[in-house]
Amino acid sequence: MAILEVNNLKAYYVTHTFGRSSTVRAVDGVSFQVNKNEIYGIAGESGCGKSTLLKAISGLVKPPLQILDGEVGYNFDDERLDILSLRDDRKRRKLRGARISLIPQGSMSVLNPVRRVRKAFEDVIYAHLDVSEKEFEELVSRHLLALGLDWTVMHTYPHQLSGGMRQRITIALSTILRPDIIFADEPTTALDVVVQRGVVQLIKKIKEEQQNTLIMVTHDMSIHANLCDRLAVMYAGEIVEEGDVQSIFSAPKHPYTTMLLDSLPKVGDSSARVSAPGAPPSLVDPPEGCRFHPRCPHVMERCRVESPVLNGLGNGHRVACFLQEGGK
Amino acid sequence: MKNGKLLAVDNLTKVFTKGQGLVKSKIEAVSKVSFDLELDRPEILTLAGESGSGKSTVAKLILGFETPTTGSILYKGEPIANLKGKKDFMRAVQPIFQNPFETFNPLKKVQSYFHETERNFTQTSPGQYPLTEKSLQLVGLTSAEIKDKYPSEMSGGQLQRASIARALITNPSLLIADEPVSMIDASLRMSVVNLFKTLKEEAQVSIIYITHDLATAYYISDRIAIMLRGQFVELGSVKKVLDNPLHPYSQLLKTSVPAPDPRDRWTEDIALSDLETKEYTRKGCKFAGRCPKVFDLCHEQEPDHHAVDDRLVKCHLYA
Ligand SMILES: Nc1ncnc2c1ncn2[C@@H]1O[C@H](COP(=O)(O)OP(=O)(O)OP(=O)(O)O)[C@@H](O)[C@H]1O
Ligand SMILES: Nc1ncnc2c1ncn2[C@@H]1O[C@H](COP(=O)(O)OP(=O)(O)OP(=O)(O)O)[C@@H](O)[C@H]1O
Ligand SMILES: [Mg+2]
Ligand SMILES: [Mg+2]
Numbered sequence: 001m002a003i004l005e006v007n008n009l010k011a012y013y014v015t016h017t018f019g020r021s022s023t024v025r026a027v028d029g030v031s032f033q034v035n036k037n038e039i040y041g042i043a044g045e046s047g048c049g050k051s052t053l054l055k056a057i058s059g060l061v062k063p064p065l066q067i068l069d070g071e072v073g074y075n076f077d078d079e080r081l082d083i084l085s086l087r088d089d090r091k092r093r094k095l096r097g098a099r100i101s102l103i104p105q106g107s108m109s110v111l112n113p114v115r116r117v118r119k120a121f122e123d124v125i126y127a128h129l130d131v132s133e134k135e136f137e138e139l140v141s142r143h144l145l146a147l148g149l150d151w152t153v154m155h156t157y158p159h160q161l162s163g164g165m166r167q168r169i170t171i172a173l174s175t176i177l178r179p180d181i182i183f184a185d186e187p188t189t190a191l192d193v194v195v196q197r198g199v200v201q202l203i204k205k206i207k208e209e210q211q212n213t214l215i216m217v218t219h220d221m222s223i224h225a226n227l228c229d230r231l232a233v234m235y236a237g238e239i240v241e242e243g244d245v246q247s248i249f250s251a252p253k254h255p256y257t258t259m260l261l262d263s264l265p266k267v268g269d270s271s272a273r274v275s276a277p278g279a280p281p282s283l284v285d286p287p288e289g290c291r292f293h294p295r296c297p298h299v300m301e302r303c304r305v306e307s308p309v310l311n312g313l314g315n316g317h318r319v320a321c322f323l324q325e326g327g328k
Numbered sequence: 329m330k331n332g333k334l335l336a337v338d339n340l341t342k343v344f345t346k347g348q349g350l351v352k353s354k355i356e357a358v359s360k361v362s363f364d365l366e367l368d369r370p371e372i373l374t375l376a377g378e379s380g381s382g383k384s385t386v387a388k389l390i391l392g393f394e395t396p397t398t399g400s401i402l403y404k405g406e407p408i409a410n411l412k413g414k415k416d417f418m419r420a421v422q423p424i425f426q427n428p429f430e431t432f433n434p435l436k437k438v439q440s441y442f443h444e445t446e447r448n449f450t451q452t453s454p455g456q457y458p459l460t461e462k463s464l465q466l467v468g469l470t471s472a473e474i475k476d477k478y479p480s481e482m483s484g485g486q487l488q489r490a491s492i493a494r495a496l497i498t499n500p501s502l503l504i505a506d507e508p509v510s511m512i513d514a515s516l517r518m519s520v521v522n523l524f525k526t527l528k529e530e531a532q533v534s535i536i537y538i539t540h541d542l543a544t545a546y547y548i549s550d551r552i553a554i555m556l557r558g559q560f561v562e563l564g565s566v567k568k569v570l571d572n573p574l575h576p577y578s579q580l581l582k583t584s585v586p587a588p589d590p591r592d593r594w595t596e597d598i599a600l601s602d603l604e605t606k607e608y609t610r611k612g613c614k615f616a617g618r619c620p621k622v623f624d625l626c627h628e629q630e631p632d633h634h635a636v637d638d639r640l641v642k643c644h645l646y647a
Contacts, residue, residue, distance in 0.1 A: 017476055045513045046485020064481075105484055105511075106429035152346070152353070160346050165380055186484070189510050190427075192379045192540045193584040197594050219485075219513035222586035226593045245590045263514040265547045267570055267585055273518055273547070279468035280516075 002033040002075060003181065003213050004057070009070035011049075011056040014063075024283045026052035028237035030070075031310070034181075034213060041224040041245065042217045043260065044234030045280045050217045051105050053234070054183045058102045059083040059092045074100070076180055098128050101179040103170055105186045105217075111158040111166060118154040120173055128177055143176050147202055167191055171199065178210045185217045200227050221260060225249055230316075233257045236281050236291040239310060243317035253319040255296050290322070298323055333402065334502060334534055335365040335390065340399035342385055355608035358382040358389065359558035360399070365502070365536075367404065370528045372535045374545040374566065377555035377581065383538045384426055386555075387504045390536070391423050403502075419449045422500035426507045426538075428487035432479035438487075439474050441494050449498040463496040466523055468516060484511035492520065499531070506538045517541075521548045542585055546570050554578045557607050557614035564639020574641045576619045613644070621645060 011027040026049040034040045042050055055065065057072045067084055074081045076099060086092050096102065111120055121140050125131065131139065141151050147168050158166055167190050175182060184203070188196040200223065207214055216227060224231050224245060232242040233254065241254040252258045265273055278295040281287050287294055293303040300322060308320040342358040359382075365371055375383045388394040390401055392412025401408045403421065411417040425431040432438060442460040446452060450459055461471050467489040479487060488511045495503060505524070509517045521544045527533040539545055545552055545566060552569050554562040554577065562575040573579045586594065607614050616626040625644050634646040 013481070015481075046489075046511065046516060047483040051483065106427060156346055160344070161380075167379075186511065190379065190507070190540075192377060192381075192581070193542070193586065194581055194598065195379045196540075196586070197584045197598055200594065201597055219511075220586075221514065222588040225588050225590045226586050228590075249588070249590050260514050261588065263518055264588070265518075265543045267542045267546050267582065269543075270547050270567075273522075282473065 001036055003036040004034040004215075005071070005073040005075070006033070006057060007031050007071040007073075009053070009056060009072060010068040011052055011061070011070075012066055012068055013052075014066050022284055025237050025286060026065075026283055027056055028283075028286075030234075030237075030239055032232055032239060032242060034215060036213055037207075037211060038229045039207065039214045039216060039227055041228035041231040042215065042234060043219060043221060043224055043231060045260075046219065047280055047283070048234045049237045049283070050219075050234055051185055054102060054185050054215070054217055057083070058096060058100055058183055059086065060096075060102065074181070094128075097124060097179070098177055099179055100181045100183065101174040101177065103174045103182065103184040103187050105189075111169065113158050115157075116154065117156055117158065117161075117169060120169075121154070121176070124173055124176065139176065143172055146205075147172050148198065168195075168199065171202070175206050175210070179212060181213045181215065182206075183215045183217070186219075187216075188218065188220065188223055196223070203227065221249075221264075233260070236286055237283055238291065238320065239318075240292065240321070241317075241319045242310070243319075244315075247315070247317055253313065253317065253324055254292075254321050255298050255323070256292050259295075290320075332367050333364050334367045334404060336400075336402040336405075337364070337386075337390070338362050338400050338402075340386070340389060340401060341397050342382070342389060342394060343397045344385075353609060356558045357385045357608075361386060361558075361560055362399075363553065363560070363563065365534050370532045370534045371551065372524065372528055372537055372549040374549040374552040375536060375538045375555060376540065376542060376545055376552060377561075377577075378557065379540075381555040382558040383555055384506055387423065387506050387536065387538060390504060391421060392417075415449070419498045420500055421502045421504065422495040422498060424491050424495045424503065424505040424508045426510075428484060428491050428511065429479070431491050432487065434479050436478070438477050438479055438482065438490055439471070441490075442471075442474075442497065445494055445497045459497045460493075463493040464490075466496060467493045468519060469493060485513065485516065488512055489516070489520070492523075496527075501533060503527070503533055503535045504538075505535060507540070508537075509539070509541065509544065517544065524548055542570060542582065554581065557610075559614065559642060560633075560640070561615070561642045562639060563633075564637075568637060568639055572637075574636060574639070574646065575615075575643050576621050576645075577615045580618075613642075 009027055009030045013024040013026060015022050044050055061067055072083050125136055149168055171187060188199050228245045231245045231248050232239045235256050241257050252261060281291055289305045290303040290308055293299045302322055308322050310318045310320040312318050340358055340361045341356055343354055344357045345354050389396055392408045403411055443457055446457050446459050452458060464471055469489055474490060492508055509520050524535055525548050537549055549566045552566040553560045556577050562569055562578045573582050612628050613626045613631055616622050631642050631644045633640040633642050636646045
């Protein structure tokens with residue numbers, strides 16, 4: 001059963017400066033479902049709207065971000081909720097933290113630089129649980145230990161910690177209440193590969209123990225390969241391909257996915273590599289037709305004027321590309 | 329120039345105190361680190377290794393933002409302590425900071441950093457910012473894209489590219505790039521590292537490239553230093569060290585590089601590191617608690633740097 005259903009979601013940044021308004025179409029008509037207990041990955045280029053998508057579906061919508069259209073439904077065991085229609089801010093906050101939790105990108109921004117780490121844990125726990133100080137300490141130290149962190153971090157200020165430590169602390173913070181759904185925005189980006197491997201190991205362990213659903217955003221395709229069941233690839237505000245992780249890696253259908261998979265060198269390979277052509281488009285004024293067409297090696301006439309929709313190819317693989325419609 | 333070095337780092341140590349009261353502990357965030365960069369031979373030196381091993385601290389010490397506890401750093405023969413804050417030094421040695429979300433003040437428009445840098449360090453006419461435009465182009469941005477934007481209005485990768493571009497305005501001779509591509513995806517990452525290569529080859533810029541991405545390190549750098557808990561555990565040519573790592577930590581690091589292939593997942597669990605402070609204060613070798621090849625001596629005595637196969641390895645196995 002789908003625990004999360006996102007339907008035609010449009011989330012734009014609308015700003016007004018000097019009487020001119022500008023609209024960034026960061027999430028532009030995105031639909032997907034996530035099944036209970038699965039690890040669902042979201043990949044894609046810098047600035048394509050991944051973080052915005054997570055903000056929108058976790059209900060962290062404040063100006064200039066606006067929801068223009070769409071639904072975000074959660075099917076919990078005991079209730080069904082459309083988070084975007086929850087008018088009450090308190091209810092949304094309650095939902096976040098306890099049932100859904102977001103590990104934001106750039107972990108420093110959640111840890112307040114002038115407060116000790118302990119305060120952050122107190123905030124989260126006392127807002128949702130009625131526990132004594134002793135219970136608080138037990139709960140936290142047990143959880144920290146499982147993440148390879150020690151109680152002394154509770155007394156430190158964020159600036160005293162390395163990037164990797166801060167990241168593990170944010171993961172600790174966002175999983176301590178055993179949420180049903182965890183959204184993780186680039187949780188391994190700041191870490192060395194050994195610690196990355198430890199974090200992936202840890203996320204898997206937390207997931208097994210707590211039986212929750214994980215939505216994992218990162219541009220690091222190797223992490224997706226290691227962790228996810230299914231994967232969505234975003235480009236310029238849209239999902240261009242989705243499928244189970246095996247078939248995306250072994251037989252990518254969208255030219256952008258292919259480019260993502262082909263562009264990185266490997267250790268042991270220093271042969272000169274050209275960079276992929278072009279840069280991602282502006283979301284203020286995205287290209288007509290297929291948004292990838294200016295960089296696409298297979299571009300056809302049609303791609304410049306019509307935008308392809310995400311079509312099923314069977315076995316749960318979906319792709320938005322005219323090449324798949326026999327247009328070759 | 330005296331001793332012909334662009335940068336000479338000798339026996340550098342930085343001690344930090346963490347926590348307070350009873351849980352206070354002292355760590356050597358950088359411990360007896362030495363290396364040189366030649367003046368007449370531009371080089372890309374990668375610092376890789378553990379999160380929290382002191383890479384950013386080395387960077388801050390070189391930039392003069394932190395003061396060494398012991399040891400010395402000379403830039404063109406002159407101690408950093410005498411140079412820091414001076415305009416020439418700030419122009420010649422440019423930082424790219426680790427977390428772009430922290431680099432930029434949230435209340436200041438991104439563009440203003442560019443204009444300040446260009447005004448302060450170059451000779452362009454007032455109100456004109458040709459170098460801003462040019463350096464933005466090098467990283468795939470345009471001034472239209474940063475115009476009027478506050479940092480919170482840009483994505484992580486966009487900010488990171490902006491901070492690289494800012495550092496290039498002054499035409500530096502040494503770039504200290506702390507995780508410059510961590511938030512940049514595959515297709516743009518290659519264009520940034522190719523840019524670094526070009527800067528080295530064509531503009532004689534030396535680069536200290538701090539990264540967790542061993543693939544790009546292999547691709548662009550000449551030498552690599554693997555850091556663990558404040559120490560250089562292995563230092564040598566990038567090909568030697570990554571093709572055939574000798575230190576057991578370097579070996580673990582290499583085998584942990586994830587493969588972009590779902591059929592080749594990490595299967596074995598690894599031992600999570602001990603507490604950061606505990607490993608930092610461990611006597612003997614810092615890796616002894618996790619090392620598969622550990623023996624008695626490792627718990628007792630700190631290993632020396634041994635010269636093996638054109639590199640330095642800090643491990644008793646090579647004594
Ligand atoms: N507050 C804001 N106001 C205006 N535009 C914004 C704002 N926040 C983000 N944007 C823009 O929205 C687009 C999507 O940004 P988002 O942070 O979702 O990207 P992302 O896919 O997470 O990128 P990255 O991988 O670099 O983190 C970008 O073009 C960004 O500049
Ligand atoms: N101002 C400070 N006060 C106390 N401790 C500090 C301070 N700055 C850094 N440290 C500590 O020094 C050690 C090294 O930190 P540093 O940031 O240099 O590591 P790093 O190798 O850059 O890590 P990462 O890969 O996570 O960025 C860490 O244990 C960190 O917590
Ligand atoms: Mg993001
Ligand atoms: Mg660092």
